[in-house]
Each structure stands twice: as structure tokens, then as C-alpha cells.
Amino acid sequence: MxxxxxxxxxxxxxxxxxxxxxxxxxxxxxxxxxxxxxxxxxxxxxxxxxxxxxxxxxxxxxxxxxxxxxxxxxGDGSRIRVTTHKWLPNAPAFLHEPNAEMKVRELIDQSSRQWDRGKLAATFTLRTCKQILSLPLNQLDSYDTLVWTKNKAKTxxxxxxxxxxxxxxxxxxxxxxxxxxxxxxxxxxGSSTYLRRCEHFCEGHAQIVYQQGTTCAIERSKSGATCEFCCQELETVAHIL
Structure with a gap:
């Protein structure tokens, strides 16, 4: 078999x-x-x-x-949840956060027995709207049914x-x-050896950056440069620390 x-x-x-x-x-x-x-x-x-x-x-x-x-x-759309049930070729794309309990029935204009185009445009993206509008509504007087799609007979x-x-x-x-x-x-x-190496690497480079920054600050204080952050006081080592 x-x-x-x-x-x-x-x-x-x-x-x-x-x-x-x-x-x-x-x-x-x-x-x-x-x-x-x-x-x-x-x-x-x-x-x-x-x-x-x-x-x-x-x-x-x-x-x-x-x-x-x-x-x-x-069928009448009362059993199909818009967000969780598989009823479109692709998952529906929403313009905003949808109501998880929304049913397909709410997207149908009951007076005209057609899709409510205004509600569709306000709820879904253009691509999803086109997919929904391509679905026929010729069984509104019957219940929604689950159909097998993996063979031509749909059984x-x-x-x-x-x-x-x-x-x-x-x-x-x-x-x-x-x-x-x-x-x-x-x-x-996540191993301890790797973490120790990372720690030593970061500490070493942080010390180098600090030393370079201090040296630059000393040179700038000698020239009377103003702090780049507060733009008020002289950029001395004491001010930076």
C-alpha cells in the first residue's frame, strides 16, 4: 500500500x-x-x-x-473565526490588531448578501481584500463546512x-x-571559559579607551576647550570624572 x-x-x-x-x-x-x-x-x-x-x-x-x-x-460564516481558522489561500493580513473572536459572518452584508467592501477595506490589506472578494457567497443558507483539499474529489x-x-x-x-x-x-x-575571555577582552579595551579619553581631556583642558556634553565648563579631568 x-x-x-x-x-x-x-x-x-x-x-x-x-x-x-x-x-x-x-x-x-x-x-x-x-x-x-x-x-x-x-x-x-x-x-x-x-x-x-x-x-x-x-x-x-x-x-x-x-x-x-x-x-x-x-456557508453563513458563523463558525469560521477570521484570525485562527484556515479559510483563505494565505493567512489574512490586517491593518490593525484584530478581534480574536471575529467571525466571517461579520464581514458579510446581510441585506445584500455580499461581502461588506467597506468593512473589508478598513480591516485588511489590499491583497487580503482581493482574496476574500474572490470567494463566492452562494451558500449563505447553509453551515460552514470543512473541506479536504489534498485530492481533486475534495474527500x-x-x-x-x-x-x-x-x-x-x-x-x-x-x-x-x-x-x-x-x-x-x-x-x-555560554561556557565559563568563553565568558571569562570576553570579560578580559572588554576590561582591557575599556581601560585603553579610558586612558585615551583622559589623555585627550588633558590636552583639551590645556587649550581651554569647553566640555562637549554640557557646553558650559572647561573640559578638565576632574569635570569628566
Missing amino acids: GFRDISVFNLAMLAKQVWRLIHNEQSLFYRVYKVRYFPNCSFLMEELGSNPSAVWRSLLATREVVREGSTWQI FSVKTAYRVALRLKSAALAEHLSAREHGVTWGKF
Whole structure:
């Protein structure tokens, strides 16, 4: 079947169950978990909690796969958070600090059933406005839905979820290795030997600068030069100190 990484394959299989959980809100599976684990928000927004079961922990582990492989299709806009949900080709760019709770519904003129161009122009950059205006609003009478984007049919499959999970794992591994490499480098900078050398270097150069400054001040005081900082008194050594 081409699934070489068993742990990633298991994650893709769990992601399939999560996809069913999200899209079958009338099922017993959804209703039980809704009451028990995410009563006040959606599955994708819920936190792990203080005492999670092994099953709940496993289901939450698939959320990055689901988020990466899907996008929100706009219905009435009541479920999609503008700042945190994936509903545009690129992350929205704002002109000012946005309201974290703002929903897509607030960007729609309910009387004309079109995008509120004035509100868009006052909230987003020109590029983001163009992306939003390119989205059709022909399903305002239905709920927002999460659509799988990793195949032409736009239907979830374990095979495409496996590819998404594998890519995420590879990216996380690369980031981890990079962090370790930089950690070794910073560890050298933080060693006591290196710090002592830096201290001696700074002390030596500070003494040289001080001596040179004092010499210059003596020469300037002999010529009756005025202090460059206060522009009032003569620049003597006593005045500088």
C-alpha cells in the first residue's frame, strides 16, 4: 500500500475517525465526546485538558493533520473565526490588531448578501481584500463546512492524510535537528571559559579607551576647550570624572 512509516499511518487512520467526528454531529460518537470533552467550543479549538484519556489524547494528536489538509468552505460564516481558522489561500493580513473572536459572518452584508467592501477595506490589506472578494457567497443558507483539499474529489482519504502527516513529521524533525545544532553553538558561547575571555577582552579595551579619553581631556583642558556634553565648563579631568 506504500505506507512505510507505521506511526504516521496510525495517525492518518485516527485522522479519518476525527474527520467523521467533525462531519457527523448527529452521531452518538459526536454527542458523547461533545458533552465530555468539548462542550463549549469545536473539536478543533479544544485544549487537551488536565486529565485526558488515552483515546482523547490520540484524537487530538491528529488535529494538525486535519488543519493542514483542509480548508473552510463558507456557508453563513458563523463558525469560521477570521484570525485562527484556515479559510483563505494565505493567512489574512490586517491593518490593525484584530478581534480574536471575529467571525466571517461579520464581514458579510446581510441585506445584500455580499461581502461588506467597506468593512473589508478598513480591516485588511489590499491583497487580503482581493482574496476574500474572490470567494463566492452562494451558500449563505447553509453551515460552514470543512473541506479536504489534498485530492481533486475534495474527500478525505487515509492515503492523502498519510502524505500530509509524513510531511509534517519530516518538517518537525528538521526543525528539531536545527534547534539541536544551534543549541550546541550557543552552548559554546555560554561556557565559563568563553565568558571569562570576553570579560578580559572588554576590561582591557575599556581601560585603553579610558586612558585615551583622559589623555585627550588633558590636552583639551590645556587649550581651554569647553566640555562637549554640557557646553558650559572647561573640559578638565576632574569635570569628566
